[in-house]
Amino acid sequence: xxxxxxxxxxxxxxxxxxxxxxxxxxxxxxxxxxxxxxxxxxxxxxxxxxxxxxxxxxxxxxxxxxxxxxxxxxxxxxxxxxxxxxxxxxxxxxxxxxxxxxxxxxxxxxxxxxxxxxxxxxxxxxxxxxxxxxxxxxxxxxxxxxxxxxxxxxxxxxxxxxxxxxxxxxxxxxxxxxxxxxxxxxxxxxxxxxxxxxxxxxxxxxxxx
Amino acid sequence: xxxxxxxxxxxxxxxxxxxxxxxxxxxxxxxxxxxxxxxxxxxxxxxxxxxxxxxxxxxxxxxxxxxxxxxxxxxxxxxxxxxxxxxxxxxxxxxxxxxxxxxxxxxxxxxxxxxxxxxxxxxxxxxxxxxxxxxxxxxxxxxxxxxxxxxxxxxxxxxxxxxxxxxxxxxxxxxxxxxxxxxxxxxxxxxxxxxxxxxxxxxxxxxxxxxxxxxxxxxxxxxxxxxxxxxxxxxxxxxxxxxxxxxxxxxxxxxxxxxxxxxxxxxxxxxxxxxxxxxxxxxxxxxxxxxxxxxxxxxxxxxxxxxxxxxxxxxxxxxxxxxxxxxxxxxxxxxxxxxxxxxxxxxxxxxxxxxxxxxxxxxxxxxxxxxxxxxxxxxxxxxxxxxxxxxxxxxxxxxxxxxxxxxxxxxxxxxxxxxxxxxxxxxxxxxxxxxxxxxxxxxxxxxxxxxxxxxxxxxxxxxxxxxxxxxxxxxxxxxxxxxxxxxxxxxxxxxxxxxxxxxxxxxxxxxxxxxxxxxxxxxxxxxxxxxxxxxxxxxxxxxxxxxxxxxxxxxxxxxxxxxxxxxxxxxxxxxxxxxxxxxxxxxxxxxxxxxxxxxxxxxxxxxxxxxxxxxxxxxxxxxxxx
Numbered sequence: 001x002x003x004x005x006x007x008x009x010x011x012x013x014x015x016x017x018x019x020x021x022x023x024x025x026x027x028x029x030x031x032x033x034x035x036x037x038x039x040x041x042x043x044x045x046x047x048x049x050x051x052x053x054x055x056x057x058x059x060x061x062x063x064x065x066x067x068x069x070x071x072x073x074x075x076x077x078x079x080x081x082x083x084x085x086x087x088x089x090x091x092x093x094x095x096x097x098x099x100x101x102x103x104x105x106x107x108x109x110x111x112x113x114x115x116x117x118x119x120x121x122x123x124x125x126x127x128x129x130x131x132x133x134x135x136x137x138x139x140x141x142x143x144x145x146x147x148x149x150x151x152x153x154x155x156x157x158x159x160x161x162x163x164x165x166x167x168x169x170x171x172x173x174x175x176x177x178x179x180x181x182x183x184x185x186x187x188x189x190x191x192x193x194x195x196x197x198x199x200x201x202x203x204x205x206x207x208x209x
Numbered sequence: 210x211x212x213x214x215x216x217x218x219x220x221x222x223x224x225x226x227x228x229x230x231x232x233x234x235x236x237x238x239x240x241x242x243x244x245x246x247x248x249x250x251x252x253x254x255x256x257x258x259x260x261x262x263x264x265x266x267x268x269x270x271x272x273x274x275x276x277x278x279x280x281x282x283x284x285x286x287x288x289x290x291x292x293x294x295x296x297x298x299x300x301x302x303x304x305x306x307x308x309x310x311x312x313x314x315x316x317x318x319x320x321x322x323x324x325x326x327x328x329x330x331x332x333x334x335x336x337x338x339x340x341x342x343x344x345x346x347x348x349x350x351x352x353x354x355x356x357x358x359x360x361x362x363x364x365x366x367x368x369x370x371x372x373x374x375x376x377x378x379x380x381x382x383x384x385x386x387x388x389x390x391x392x393x394x395x396x397x398x399x400x401x402x403x404x405x406x407x408x409x410x411x412x413x414x415x416x417x418x419x420x421x422x423x424x425x426x427x428x429x430x431x432x433x434x435x436x437x438x439x440x441x442x443x444x445x446x447x448x449x450x451x452x453x454x455x456x457x458x459x460x461x462x463x464x465x466x467x468x469x470x471x472x473x474x475x476x477x478x479x480x481x482x483x484x485x486x487x488x489x490x491x492x493x494x495x496x497x498x499x500x501x502x503x504x505x506x507x508x509x510x511x512x513x514x515x516x517x518x519x520x521x522x523x524x525x526x527x528x529x530x531x532x533x534x535x536x537x538x539x540x541x542x543x544x545x546x547x548x549x550x551x552x553x554x555x556x557x558x559x560x561x562x563x564x565x566x567x568x569x570x571x572x573x574x575x576x577x578x579x580x581x582x583x584x585x586x587x588x589x590x591x592x593x594x595x596x597x598x599x600x601x602x603x604x605x606x607x608x609x610x611x612x613x614x615x616x617x618x619x620x621x622x623x624x625x626x627x628x629x630x631x632x633x634x635x636x637x638x639x640x641x642x643x644x645x646x647x648x649x650x651x652x653x654x655x656x657x658x659x660x661x662x663x664x665x666x667x668x669x670x671x672x673x674x675x676x677x678x679x680x681x682x683x684x685x686x687x688x689x690x691x692x693x694x695x696x697x698x699x700x701x702x703x704x705x706x707x708x709x710x711x712x713x714x715x716x717x718x719x720x721x722x723x724x725x726x727x728x729x730x731x732x733x734x735x736x737x738x739x740x741x742x743x744x745x746x747x748x749x750x751x752x753x754x755x756x757x758x759x760x761x762x763x764x765x766x767x768x769x770x771x772x773x774x775x776x777x778x779x780x781x782x783x784x785x786x787x788x789x790x791x792x793x794x795x796x797x798x799x800x801x802x803x804x805x806x807x808x809x810x811x812x813x814x815x816x817x818x819x820x821x822x823x824x825x826x827x828x829x830x831x832x833x834x835x
Contacts, residue, residue, distance in 0.1 A: 020766070020767075020775065020776060020777050020778045021777055021778075022777065022778060022779075022780060023395075023767040023777035023778060023779040023780070024777075025767075025777075026318055026319070026391060026395065026767075026779060029318075029390075029391045029394070029395065030318075030319060030322075030387055030391055033386075033387045033390050033391065033421060034387060036421050036422070037383055037386075037387075037421040037422070037424065037425055038425075040421070040422050040425040040426075041425035041428060041429060043425075044425050044426045044429045044459065044462070045429055048429065048433070048444075048455060048459065051452065051455050051458060052444070052450070052451065052452060052455060054452070055450045055451075055452065059450075130436075130440075130441070130442050131441045131442065131443075132443075133443050133449050133450040134443045134444060134449055134450035134451040134452070135450065136442075136443075137436070137442035137443050137444050137449075137451070138444065141432070141433070141436065141442070155818065159822060159825070163827065164827065
């Protein structure tokens with residue numbers, strides 16, 4: 001293998017190729033457009049929620065969801081966004097160990113989030129299931145869709161964690177940390193809307209401010 | 210190094226090995242584009258044959274060729290085959306083949322994603338075509354209204370196949386849209402600023418964004434449907450507090466933008482072909498570009514016009530009626546730009562130009578009947594009659610099939626290296642054009658006479674008989690016309706005249722490559738200084754110091770999305786089998802979901818996960834040139 005490398009032309013090379021750096025932004029563009037379409041999916045889900053809410057006689061207004069778990073989960077996710085952002089800044093300064101530690105903490109926080117969501121479901125299930133009515137169906141569908149995105153986000157983060165290197169090295173779209181972080185920020189951001197629309201708003205409508 | 214040596218070196222870098230493995234592993238956009246086209250044409254033929262069976266059944270009153278349930282399954286399969294598995298993918302095929310050449314790049318931005326979206330598209334089509342062999346095809350029309358599609362009224366697996374194969378299909382289309390967006394915004398040749406982009410790029414870019422924002426609605430609707438059918442939720446059932454109209458809202462929020470997704474790239478193709486055969490630049494380039502984008506944007510605010518009979522507030526209906534009318538302004542701008550181009554130009558009446566002109570004529574007729582159905586009282590009269598059938602076929606055949614055939618006659622010489630037979634092409638055009646009008650114009654009349662769509666037969670004495678017979682004859686003539694073009698294709702593959710680089714003396718960059726193009730497209734990557742690179746005096750390939758060869762591996766230049774100023778070099782992946790394997794795992798996953806074999810689905814999911822990890826794992830590329 002080594003001999004092959006020597007027999008070829010010098011590696012990276014000649015004007016103006018050497019004048020331009022390798023493009024490492026392609027994956028970022030890809031994930032941003034992906035986030036656009038995923039965000040639209042959640043917009044559609046929220047729109048369905050409010051469309052079904054026209055059915056006023058059996059809706060969240062009877063039994064607004066409890067807020068405690070949702071706010072704990074919100075705190076976890078927002079903090080995890082801060083942690084991974086800090087990790088990315090460390091990576092920019094080439095502190096790879098710190099970046100990996102930040103990533104590991106983010107993964108742990110994501111797992112805690114899922115654990116708290118399981119507790120929330122367990123509690124919530126006593127009064128509401130997806131089979132009880134349209135409110136239950138859409139409520140559990142939206143939160144489960146989000147949980148699925150958290151799981152996918154965690155898989156991406158774990159995969160990034162076990163990658164041998166983070167730096168934009170030989171391959172062009174190679175900024176895995178950045179791409180993973182962008183997706184994770186998106187997942188966190190969706191939860192803000194879920195808390196606002198699915199948890200807080202029904203409570204305001206029933207109990208006022 | 211001499212040019213020949215450089216070309217040889219580039220070829221060895223970019224060429225896919227001509228082995229069985231290479232056939233399955235290729236990421237070459239030219240190969241994948243041709244596969245899209247061939248697959249979509251196959252679906253066109255299958256859907257067309259289904260239509261002919263339907264037409265025979267309707268040719269006489271009280272025909273008993275096929276039983277009612279089979280008729281329902283056939284028209285549903287005809288509809289979804291044509292609208293989903295033919296109409297958009299065939300445009301994707303042209304775009305995948307042509308766009309990298311047109312913008313002077315060596316491949317799409319994500320070549321492996323490109324292969325993946327093709328395989329997923331193919332497998333989603335195979336998935337939905339399993340159902341007819343079980344005798345349980347979807348049977349509720351292409352828009353599958355609830356509650357008829359619920360478990361109570363459609364207990365067979367047909368609607369599950371519909372829902373899950375469409376979700377698989379949206380994955381393919383969304384992936385393709387992401388790829389087009391990043392390709393068009395980042396890989397354009399230096400100097401190809403946004404105001405110099407060929408109009409086909411504008412239409413493809415617009416519909417890619419429309420796909421990004423439109424497809425999730427279809428996904429959500431189908432997820433809800435599947436959950437309602439098999440998992441006991443209550444999205445659409447009134448008894449459980451759901452609302453069947455939610456399905457219509459979600460479906461049409463996707464569905465109407467989808468009409469523009471399968472319509473705009475075709476108009477983009479017309480905007481490429483008509484100026485070339487009028488021997489002059491298109492009239493009103495910026496207006497055509499702007500109206501393309503606005504059609505895509507305003508296309509999101511017209512979906513309610515499919516639902517005027519549902520019973521909504523007058524305010525909502527007026528708003529959407531006005532939106533629908535507004536769209537016709539943007540289409541009209543394009544039509545007038547083409548007419549002015551033809552008027553001011555010197556026409557060269559090739560077969561491609563015949564198809565393009567025919568498309569404009571049919572689009573005008575279809576557009577006008579669309580304006581009628583956009584007017585609420587007329588819509589109430591014409592709703593669910595053959596008038597609507599006539600309208601969608603004029604729009605879809607006029608603004609999709611005819612431009613696609615124009616595109617075939619125009620771009621096939623580039624793909625195959627051989628010219629199509631012009632004479633047979635013109636015969637094919639006139640047969641198709643006459644057959645189509647004979648077959649579909651009477652549908653306006655039977656529609657206004659009151660013949661509802663989607664009935665498997667009708668009694669004698671209602672005044673439908675002779676018109677339906679004429680329609681059937683016309684449909685067969687249309688089929689014969691299409692067959693003639695297919696014969697022409699196979700004839701030209703063997704006997705056609707050698708095309709050469711630029712047989713039409715056209716203006717865009719794809720015509721500067723060999724026919725068929727070498728795997729690396731251009732030796733010297735082009736720079737562009739006008740809207741019509743091959744018509745101006747500037748030499749796009751002038752590169753005396755060999756600065757723009759990029760032969761150190763699979764490389765293509767990256768430029769700024771607005772001004773096309775180059776700032777980086779992008780490294781492209783080599784061929785790999787993982788897109789095919791991942792799409793197969795996904796196919797298995799969705800097939801298992803249809804039959805609710807959850808352990809198989811879990812196995813499929815884990816397989817997908819592992820294959821994704823394998824796909825994305827960074828290879829040690831030390832032995833290659835980085």
